Amino acid sequence: MSPADYVFSISESELRFYRIKAVLYALVQRFEFSLAVPAGDVTWSNTPAIRKAYIKGREDKGPHMPLRTKPYVEV
8 A cells, every 4th residue: 555545534523623622722822811810719629630720718619710801912
């Protein structure tokens, strides 16, 4: 088999994964993200496998990370 006969194929689920990555990449490039609460108010869980962000005084509402977004403007 010659290199010209090689056919590159990916499964439908892999294709969806790459499309999601492309959309996320495009979105992250076009926006600036900042914390919507003071950094001192963010605490982290102590689980070894997954770190989760909590807001001090609102731990009962579960893990969350409030972010402020605005369009990225090149200077």
